[in-house]
Amino acid sequence: MRILVVGGGGREHALCWALQRESADSTIYCAPGNPGTGLCATNIPIAITDQDGLSQAASTYGIDLVVVGPEEPLALGLADRLRASGCRVFGPNAAAAQLEASKSFAKDVMAAAGVPTAASSTFTDLSKATAFIESHAEPLVVKASGLAMGKGVVVCSTRKEATQAARAMLGGAYGEAGRAILVEEFLMGEEISVVAITNGSDLIILPIAQDHKRLLEGDGGPNTGGMGAYSPVGLASRALLERVIKEVFQPTLLELERRRTPFRGALYAGLMVDRQGAPWVIEFNCRFGDPETQVMLPRVSGGLTDAFWAAASGEELPAISVTRDTAVTTVLAAKGYPDQVERGATITLPDLPEDVLVFHAATTRGRDGVLRVNGGRVLALTGVATTFHAAQAASRVAAERVQFDGKQFRRDIGWRESARR
Numbered sequence: 001m002r003i004l005v006v007g008g009g010g011r012e013h014a015l016c017w018a019l020q021r022e023s024a025d026s027t028i029y030c031a032p033g034n035p036g037t038g039l040c041a042t043n044i045p046i047a048i049t050d051q052d053g054l055s056q057a058a059s060t061y062g063i064d065l066v067v068v069g070p071e072e073p074l075a076l077g078l079a080d081r082l083r084a085s086g087c088r089v090f091g092p093n094a095a096a097a098q099l100e101a102s103k104s105f106a107k108d109v110m111a112a113a114g115v116p117t118a119a120s121s122t123f124t125d126l127s128k129a130t131a132f133i134e135s136h137a138e139p140l141v142v143k144a145s146g147l148a149m150g151k152g153v154v155v156c157s158t159r160k161e162a163t164q165a166a167r168a169m170l171g172g173a174y175g176e177a178g179r180a181i182l183v184e185e186f187l188m189g190e191e192i193s194v195v196a197i198t199n200g201s202d203l204i205i206l207p208i209a210q211d212h213k214r215l216l217e218g219d220g221g222p223n224t225g226g227m228g229a230y231s232p233v234g235l236a237s238r239a240l241l242e243r244v245i246k247e248v249f250q251p252t253l254l255e256l257e258r259r260r261t262p263f264r265g266a267l268y269a270g271l272m273v274d275r276q277g278a279p280w281v282i283e284f285n286c287r288f289g290d291p292e293t294q295v296m297l298p299r300v301s302g303g304l305t306d307a308f309w310a311a312a313s314g315e316e317l318p319a320i321s322v323t324r325d326t327a328v329t330t331v332l333a334a335k336g337y338p339d340q341v342e343r344g345a346t347i348t349l350p351d352l353p354e355d356v357l358v359f360h361a362a363t364t365r366g367r368d369g370v371l372r373v374n375g376g377r378v379l380a381l382t383g384v385a386t387t388f389h390a391a392q393a394a395s396r397v398a399a400e401r402v403q404f405d406g407k408q409f410r411r412d413i414g415w416r417e418s419a420r421r
Ligand code: AMP
Pocket: 118, 141, 150, 153, 155, 184, 185, 186, 187, 188, 191, 213, 223, 270, 282, 283
């Protein structure tokens, strides 16, 4: 099979690696890819938003299946475009991708489907938003409705902060993404990331992960795209998983089908699990997580390619096999991340043990052959082992050994899991 993975981050490296590992006779292409995907796939230098270029490449290379990594091209209708030209695509059409691209759309779907989520209201007008904030209890969460590169959420401990956040967003601080904002109640509990592969009606759940959104150890500092993750998560019992399927995924998929916009691809639910063990949706994403994919896929030992194919074709989903191993990934971020990223530092990659997987994200290799930092999240180093502690140690030791100027990383990935043991 010829598979084209669209994207060029750590998530896409993990996708290419997993697909290649699973079926040695498949040919994997990645657009645009990165130096890491270049090790397990053939990189094609086409931007993720270049629909003409990607559509052309799918035909030139005789692609059987396109797997779309990032949300932006999905929200812009890449899957619609490719499907219209006869391609099989793993990834939702633009209408279903609204689940991520418009938080107010997602709230609407959840309300119609009876899915548990924080109570919220949507505003485009500052005075109405302010009046709402004044009449609600602290803390509050203010969110840009549109795609804001993971930055459009402000958790506010006071009404004053919430009003400031609302003013900034509606005033254009996040551009078009903040034209509409949501003000919502603050949920307490522990977060997990659950990803379902779905053909629009049925679903299978990938191994569950926990992300670490804050930049600094001890969950301090600014929110980021994710500084590390691990899988499995002790909190995610079989019983919780069954509730998530029944209370979150099935009603959401049914509601999308009812609206004639079935979701084919990876549906990601960011969940808050409260003290009673009930799941609440914080957000939906229309794609795999990053860095969650870098711990979910190393635990899948078979069936991934078939599952992607079936989901893309609207066919019955096969089972996937999952190992009992633990995977822990530590992200190495560039100097200045997440605000003012400095590019260009030289990366030294030492020989690492076999239980460490090196996933490239924002790296680039110059004509001189030197590997350099090319963006915020540079590499994700995944330790895989039979015990949590061994996987955690393998990831952390690798993170210490890879060198570049200004490297930032957390040594405490998995701290909640450690505390549970
Ligand atoms: P999001 O981009 O929607 O995932 O939000 C980023 C982060 O903000 C989440 O991972 C949570 O840690 C936090 N967050 C978002 N919404 C809420 C909420 N309603 N209650 C508590 N924390 C939230």
